[in-house]
Amino acid sequence: MTGFSIPVLETRRLQLRGPEPGDYPNFKATFASYRSRFMGGPLNPYESWMLYAAEIGHWHIRGFGMWMIHLKDAEETVGMAGGWQPAGWPEREIAWIIWPEKAGKGYALEATDAARRHFYSSLGWDDAVSYLDPFDLSSVKLAERLGAKKDKEAPTVGNGDAAVYRHPSAAHLENSQIEDGIALEIENHINPIFKPRGGLID
Amino acid sequence: MIIPRLETERLVLRAPEMGDFEPFAAFYASDRAKYVGGPLNREGAWRMLAMEIGHWTLAGFGRWIVDVKDGPSTVGLVGLFAPEGWPEPEIGWDLFAGNEGKGYATEAALAARSYAYDVLGWTTAISLVKPGNDASARVAERMGAKPDGDFAHERHGAVHIWRHLPPEDIADGGMEAYA
Numbered sequence: 378m379t380g381f382s383i384p385v386l387e388t389r390r391l392q393l394r395g396p397e398p399g400d401y402p403n404f405k406a407t408f409a410s411y412r413s414r415f416m417g418g419p420l421n422p423y424e425s426w427m428l429y430a431a432e433i434g435h436w437h438i439r440g441f442g443m444w445m446i447h448l449k450d451a452e453e454t455v456g457m458a459g460g461w462q463p464a465g466w467p468e469r470e471i472a473w474i475i476w477p478e479k480a481g482k483g484y485a486l487e488a489t490d491a492a493r494r495h496f497y498s499s500l501g502w503d504d505a506v507s508y509l510d511p512f513d514l515s516s517v518k519l520a521e522r523l524g525a526k527k528d529k530e531a532p533t534v535g536n537g538d539a540a541v542y543r544h545p546s547a548a549h550l551e552n553s554q555i556e557d558g559i560a561l562e563i564e565n566h567i568n569p570i571f572k573p574r575g576g577l578i579d
Numbered sequence: 580m581i582i583p584r585l586e587t588e589r590l591v592l593r594a595p596e597m598g599d600f601e602p603f604a605a606f607y608a609s610d611r612a613k614y615v616g617g618p619l620n621r622e623g624a625w626r627m628l629a630m631e632i633g634h635w636t637l638a639g640f641g642r643w644i645v646d647v648k649d650g651p652s653t654v655g656l657v658g659l660f661a662p663e664g665w666p667e668p669e670i671g672w673d674l675f676a677g678n679e680g681k682g683y684a685t686e687a688a689l690a691a692r693s694y695a696y697d698v699l700g701w702t703t704a705i706s707l708v709k710p711g712n713d714a715s716a717r718v719a720e721r722m723g724a725k726p727d728g729d730f731a732h733e734r735h736g737a738v739h740i741w742r743h744l745p746p747e748d749i750a751d752g753g754m755e756a757y758a
Contacts, residue, residue: 398637405663421733426637426663427626433636434629438597464600464625 383436384499386444388491389563391484393444393458396432400445403454403476404429412477415513435461441500443472446488455479458488460496460505467532471496471505471544473519483566485519490559493523497547504546506531508539517542522562524555580636583698585643587690589650590683592643592657595631599644602653603628606675614709615673616735631656640699642671645687647678654678657687659695659704666730667705670695670743672718684718692722696746703745707738716741723748 383395396404408418408425420428436442443459456475462468471493473485496502507525509516517540525542533539545555582594595603607617607624619627634641642658655675661668670691672684688706695701706724708715719741727742 401637421664423662423664423732423734427630430631430633430637430662431626431629433633434631435633437632438625438629463622463629464604465620465622 381437381440383442383444384495386491386495387449388487389567390449391455391488391491392447392449393488393491394447395436396429396443396445396457400454401426401429404432404445404457407456407474407476410477413474415510415516416472416474432457435463441469441496444488444492446475446484455482455484456488458485459492466534468506469496469502471507473516480515483563486522486559487563487566489519489523490556490563493544493550497550502547505544507542507544508534509542510538511540522559524550524553580639582632582635582641582643583694585690585694586648587686589648590687590690591646591648592687592690593646594635595628595642595644595656597628599653600625600628602675603656606656606673609676611673611676614712614715634660634662638668640668640695643687643691645683647683651678654683655687657684658691659699664733666707666740667703668695668701670704670706672706672715679714684715685721688718688722692743696749701746704743706741706743707732707735708741709735709738719743 386393405422405425407413408420408428410419413419432443439462441460443457443461445454446456446458447454456473456479458473461470461472471489473489475485493505496505507520509520520542524545528541528543531541531543533541545553550556585592604621604624606612607619607627609618612618631642638661640659642656642660644653645655645657646652647654655673655678657672659668660671670688672688674684692704695704706719707730708719723744724741727740730738730740732738
């Protein structure tokens with residue numbers, strides 16, 4: 378491992394940084410909880426430590442990975458978002474998880490949108506998918522707000538139960554109003570003049 | 580985290596990297612991996628390779644990939660290992676198929692032990708050996724380690740603990756012997 382360093386992304390409310398040793402307790406708490414059931418959890422402490430180490434190694438092997446989501450205005454993390462592709466994954470995935478007590482504030486949307494723009498503009502990705510458990514309704518709703526659509530033809534992962542949501546391509550994203558909708562929703566969280574439509578979970 | 584590079588008479592110990600994945604996956608798919616949590620499919624093996632790299636960042640130490648100077652590369656994975664839930668920091672060695680019987684594990688493990696004592700300042704070290712893994716127990720024995728009870732790991736089950744010689748009981752073989 379030589380000079381590689383994980384890029385830092387900034388959004389209105391968030392800073393996305395690589396996973397650091399000091400962030401491990403929050404990761405462990407969430408992966409010990411029921412919240413992680415759609416991401417391979419709950420995990421015991423040994424499994425959760427090994428996975429956290431793999432999150433870091435992922436960056437060094439692939440050049441991308443999952444960021445830790447920090448609030449700019451407070452010394453705390455609220456979850457993780459970014460890219461994930463171990464061996465055997467058919468395509469590059471955009472993934473996210475928000476700590477249970479931090480849900481409902483649009484952090485996953487804001488972080489995932491920034492991660493996707495980074496992958497498209499800085500790393501040159503043309504598209505990406507998200508592998509979602511059909512019962513993970515909050516993530517399915519988030520994928521839809523990101524403009525992703527279910528792709529029934531695409532190969533999936535794991536035991537085959539995960540649905541594949543295909544993100545809009547870089548070109549499509551540029552020529553659509555998806556980003557406008559995302560910006561409006563984030564604005565609503567920051568300055569709630571307008572009530573968001575429906576129940577926003579992540 | 581910069582992963583240090585160590586050299587012994589015949590071996591180079593260096594950072595794990597993507598190029599090690601195929602031998603790594605073959606090892607974890609094989610019967611040889613039954614003592615270290617395997618067999619694993621390719622995705623599982625990839626996660627283990629990523630974990631080995633992240634281990635260095637989280638713990639400040641980890642395991643190296645072993646290359647033979649005038650021979651094959653990626654012959655094994657040897658070094659210092661201490662994920663959460665481990666009884667104590669461990670010196671571990673996994674040799675990949677076809678590289679047994681040449682003393683590589685012992686030579687690399689001695690270098691790892693010297694690094695732990697001389698660079699990291701460890702005052703003791705253990706190795707965990709699954710019951711039945713006689714080849715691994717012989718490496719511990721050759722290094723002068725002694726059986727020191729058992730440990731039950733929540734995932735790996737029962738393992739034998741081998742306690743290594745403390746730094747003060749090692750006559751020679753400090754870092755300079757491997758520099």
